[in-house]
Amino acid sequence: MKIKNAVLHTMEGIDYENGWLTAENGVITGLGPMGICPEQPGEEWIDLQGADVYPGFIDAHTHLGMWEDGLTFEGDDGNEETDPITPQLRAVDALNPMDRCFREALESGVTTVVTGPGSANPIGGQMAAVKTFGRCIDKMIVKAPLAIKMALGENPKNVYHGKNQMPVTRMATAALIREQLYKAERYLDEVEKARAEEDVDPPEYDIKCEALLPLLRREIQAHIHCHRADDIFTAIRLAEEFQLDYVIVHGTEGHLIAEELAEKNARVLNGPILCDRSKPELRNLTPACPGKLREAGVQTALITDHPVIPLQYLTLCAGLAVREGMSREDALRAITIEPARICGIDNRVGSLAVGKDADLVVFRQDPLSLAAKPEKVFVSGQEI
Numbered sequence: 001m002k003i004k005n006a007v008l009h010t011m012e013g014i015d016y017e018n019g020w021l022t023a024e025n026g027v028i029t030g031l032g033p034m035g036i037c038p039e040q041p042g043e044e045w046i047d048l049q050g051a052d053v054y055p056g057f058i059d060a061h062t063h064l065g066m067w068e069d070g071l072t073f074e075g076d077d078g079n080e081e082t083d084p085i086t087p088q089l090r091a092v093d094a095l096n097p098m099d100r101c102f103r104e105a106l107e108s109g110v111t112t113v114v115t116g117p118g119s120a121n122p123i124g125g126q127m128a129a130v131k132t133f134g135r136c137i138d139k140m141i142v143k144a145p146l147a148i149k150m151a152l153g154e155n156p157k158n159v160y161h162g163k164n165q166m167p168v169t170r171m172a173t174a175a176l177i178r179e180q181l182y183k184a185e186r187y188l189d190e191v192e193k194a195r196a197e198e199d200v201d202p203p204e205y206d207i208k209c210e211a212l213l214p215l216l217r218r219e220i221q222a223h224i225h226c227h228r229a230d231d232i233f234t235a236i237r238l239a240e241e242f243q244l245d246y247v248i249v250h251g252t253e254g255h256l257i258a259e260e261l262a263e264k265n266a267r268v269l270n271g272p273i274l275c276d277r278s279k280p281e282l283r284n285l286t287p288a289c290p291g292k293l294r295e296a297g298v299q300t301a302l303i304t305d306h307p308v309i310p311l312q313y314l315t316l317c318a319g320l321a322v323r324e325g326m327s328r329e330d331a332l333r334a335i336t337i338e339p340a341r342i343c344g345i346d347n348r349v350g351s352l353a354v355g356k357d358a359d360l361v362v363f364r365q366d367p368l369s370l371a372a373k374p375e376k377v378f379v380s381g382q383e384i
Helices: 102-105 156-162 170-196 207-216 228-240 254-263 290-297 311-324 328-333 336-342
Strands: 004-006 016-024 026-034 054-057 057-062 110-115 123-131 141-151 219-227 246-249 267-270 298-304 360-363 376-379
Touching: 016 298, 057 336, 102 110, 110 141, 110 254, 110 311, 110 336, 141 156, 141 207, 141 298, 156 170, 156 246, 170 207, 170 228, 219 228, 228 246, 228 254, 228 290, 254 267, 254 290, 267 290, 267 336, 290 298, 290 328, 298 336, 311 328
Parallel strands: 004 054, 057 110, 141 219, 219 246, 246 267, 267 298
Antiparallel strands: 004 016, 016 026, 054 360, 110 123, 123 141, 360 376
16 A cells, blocks of 8 residues: 555654655555655555545444444343353454444544443453454454453442342442452462462462453453542552553543542543433533543543444544544544553554554545545555
8 A cells, every 4th residue: 555645644743744655464664755755656656635644543442343233132242241240251252343333433434443341240351452344353353352341330230239139339349349359369379379389289260360360460451431430539449459550431520530530640531422411420421521631631532432422423522522622633632542552552553653554544624523524444554
């Protein structure tokens, strides 16, 4: 792939008003101003004639492929509501890339998503980062597992209250998470001791503890669903207790505690902001939240929580955030490099740089406007 005469918005601190970009085997091999374009006679280049090129957009919290479009129970694979602690469940075992919402995401310029279990369980399972183009999920993976999904607040309470089963309080939700993490810590100690000493037997296999070992080793993250300010602080308390690499998901009341979040160096995947206040813990929802978080110095990305907000409206969420006080540059970064950095996948996606995946989206209008639609979308250098 070779493109020229494009405005390159790299998200790397330097843009090119009239630039070129090349890719080979799905990876960016070069980019720069047209003055040093390496075009040779006879080569096939795509002349974009001044169009804007952005990195493929990223939605860092969705349930794409877990709740399939147009189906009820048959396509509902997002919550295993039979057990409140299920870290062993893997998103990749439920994802259906044939769901038409993958195509709709792609057509809107969203080329990478983080997707996985819902928030019914205090520990719900393993999230995955995947591309939105492909037919076999195993070939679409960016990183899996990426994170262990946890949830605080109303959702676990509502699910298990109806079953007359723990947890029915916020205390019990936190206690179940803590209990399982302590079990996994002990399991990890026994595993490591058995590896170090020949005469020590390993512990009996425990699939839940096994699933949490990468989390305790900080190889993957904890993505913790919480809306209310008190739940956010509980998430931080639990994460600090076990020294987890954590990310706050939703953070609806984050604007009320932005300074405290900045002090903790907390990272927030904020949203959805283009929705109604459908439950009590959303009563302080405001589209001004992402701007206030950034103003306080909190690392922030925007999310749709698809299918809560259809994924193709991620750019509209960013536009709404701009209308409510977020800078345009911050909003663009919140759907490109910031989600990539927050989720630890910025070595592959999130910006235009040599060595990264050649995921690009081409616009001739402001991508954050209602009327804008991509002219071209590339995934791993392939025009889709």
